[in-house]
Amino acid sequence: MEWNKRIKQAAAILFWVAVWQFGAMAIPQKFLLASPLETLEKLVGLVPTAVFWQRVGFSALRILAGFFSALAAGVVLAAASAWLEPVRVLIRPLMQLIKAVPVASFIILALLWVRSANLAVLISFLMVLPVVYTAVLEGIQQTDRQLLEMAKVFCIPFSRALWAIWLPQVWPYFVQSCTVGMGLAWKSGIAAEVIGLPDGSIGEALYQAKLYLETGELFAWTAVIVLVSGVFEAVFVRLLAAAGRRLEGGDA
The missing domain is CATH 1.20.5 (Single alpha-helices involved in coiled-coils or other helix-helix interfaces)
Known part of the structure; x- marks a missing residue:
């Protein structure tokens, strides 16, 4: 099969x-x-160069920084919103605003506040944050209340209930948000680089290829974005799956 x-x-x-x-x-x-063969030829020509790896490292470092920052902030804010209604009421319009405002508007506004080199960090963070926050909050709210009541009746410590009840039930929501968020982080982060044009970034290479009508190179860099994003997503999902198996096994 x-x-x-x-x-x-x-x-x-x-x-x-x-x-x-x-x-x-x-x-x-x-x-x-550009044809597939032309794109492949350009890609084969790019990969062995030091500039190629410098650009990939530059963009990946900043996009992943925004992604992981959004994961941490999203989990913390979701937990606070689940336990404190005033926090949930205050955060809801902010998350709705972030989801509603076009990415291009955020990028242009952000250029007023941060250097172009760090623009991808902020934009990736903003695009991933609502996804993680919404998913984790939903997971917390859907946690089996009967299990929580049982933990309360048997006076199970919060730390033990966290590992045995909360995390296993919230985990699938978190994993799903990570899968969606990784793709969003790369798309929005590269878009920020194309507009901000930080030196040594993948976005700058894309813009230069478009400017000089180097369509083969443009397609090659697009393929690089897809491949690198896919590799990071696959590795991260495997790590999450391993952590999920530990949770199911009851390892604390």
Whole structure:
């Protein structure tokens, strides 16, 4: 079954690559749509260079800093909102505002307050924060009240109840928010770099490729963003899965 699934996924990818290739062949103006082969050639040319890895490191460091800061802040604010209604009332309009305001508006406003080099940190943080906050708060509110009553009746210490009841039930919500948040962090962080143009970033490389109509390089950097984001997400999800198994095993 596993092999059948992988074969189907590979076939779907090959289908869309073929559509991409036919599209590139059908358009007379080659600079409008680079072919898969041209994109691959540009990518192979970029990977061995020191500049490539410097740009990937520059962007990844800042985007992940915003992502993990949002995880920590989202969990803390969700916990505070679950136990203190005034906090929940105060935070709700702020989260709704962050979700409603376009990313581009945040980026332009943020350029007034922070250096362009740190813009991706702030924007990634803002885009991920509401996702984590909403998911964790929902998880806390959906925790089985009968289990909590039982813990209270048997005078189970809060630390033990936290590990045995709260965390296992909130964990799936948290994991889901992390999966969604990682993709949002990369999308918004790179968008911030394209507008802010910090030196040595992936966003700057994307903008330069677009400026000089280097479509192959533009597609290659886009592929890099997808691949790097996917790798970080896969690694992080594996770590979360391992932590989830420890929770299910009752390790405190």
